[in-house]
Amino acid sequence: MKAIVSDGGFGTRFEDVPDPLPRDDEILVEVQATSINRADLLIASKQPRGTQLGIDFVGTVLTTAADGSGPARGQRVVGLAKNNSWSEVVAVSTDRVATLPGELDAPAGAVLPVAGLTALYALERAGSLLGRSLLVTGANGGVGHLAVQLAAASGADVIAQIRENGRQFALDELPDASRISIEAADSAGAAPIDVLLDSVGGAVTAGAFARIRKGGNAVFFGNTVREDLHLRPDWGHARPGVRIEWLYLLDEITRRDVPADLSVLVRLAETRRLRPHIGGSFAWSDIDKALRSILDREVGGKVVLTL
The missing domain is CATH 3.40.50.720 (NAD(P)-binding Rossmann-like Domain)
Known part of the structure; x- marks a missing residue:
């Protein structure tokens, strides 16, 4: 599968990486949207070339968790990956996701995990x-x-x-x-x-x-x-x-009920009581432009990548 990886400094490149192999408590998700946090830039600048990147994501469950936990196949979910969400498919623990209703679009949902929590x-x-x-x-x-x-x-x-x-x-x-x-x-x-x-x-x-x-x-x-x-x-x-x-x-999420807390943010956004601001939306093929818009402080709110 394709993924965005670090390429030295704040640079990135696309690379073919192995498909993720989920643990018993993980689901496989086809990613529809992800967002960029400043923490992602810091991680990219400090990691070796070829390191996968990204935390926030929205997508559709391809494979359910073997232990029976978490959402069903075909459900839309929002969550936090372990620095690999800038990819076509991600394996993620069921205690790091919440279901996403159809009324909330993928880019808006992708703003919520890191920034909202x-x-x-x-x-x-x-x-x-x-x-x-x-x-x-x-x-x-x-x-x-x-x-x-x-x-x-x-x-x-x-x-x-x-x-x-x-x-x-x-x-x-x-x-x-x-x-x-x-x-x-x-x-x-x-x-x-x-x-x-x-x-x-x-x-x-x-x-x-x-x-x-x-x-x-x-x-x-x-x-x-x-x-x-x-x-x-x-x-x-x-x-x-x-x-x-x-x-x-x-560190905080290791002690928190992330699915419940994400669900609070999702409900607030769904009912327009919380309004995520997307300062820039880019196809993930335009990752360099998206990163530059953040580094040059051209946008407010969040920058989103769509797949």
Whole structure:
């Protein structure tokens, strides 16, 4: 079968690879759509040439699991693969998939696994959000635009911080838009916040940190600028009780009921209470163009590949 593999740095190429051999708890899925996460780019840049790539996918079950678990043959599913979803067929554990209703198209579904679960789990770490002020950095990114919507639906007063490509954040199209305000990353005199969800890093994170009230929360799940974080020596004394956590999705899912959590996101998207934004949709033969659109920050939301 054909698969997209790493070719050094951020480069990729198509290669013939062996068909996957499923374990007893795995299904075989014919992939219809997948999406690109920044983590995929980092993995590609660090792995040897020829390494398969990709986590998110939507597809149709070709073969059921030998142990009887999971969805039936012919059902559409959405899930997380082990860095091999940019391929024609993937073998995936039944505890990493959820069924996908016909009302939700494959590209929209492919946005949900990594970005949606990261947003969902980060907000859970923050605790009750009702009436609290919450800042999302990188709010027009893959995780950020979903976190903004989920936080607003949970009763938070959300500040969506946009560093660039802000024009692609269509606030008036979002549910609970009255609870969301947009802010530039370099805003002066910015208001204090109760909760910070950050994936940017560097000076943006330091500025957001300085706004957290005593007893607030900060949840980190990325560092897209790849810069160190520098804080004043007295930062902690000025903000006692602030809880700081790091969320790494691939570790988090080892302790989570992924099918149930994915199903929550699917239901929200199906009923339009969560609206995944596809900034770019490419045939998988155009993988180089798709990767370039992310590296050059040409798009907001997520980039999707269709097979």
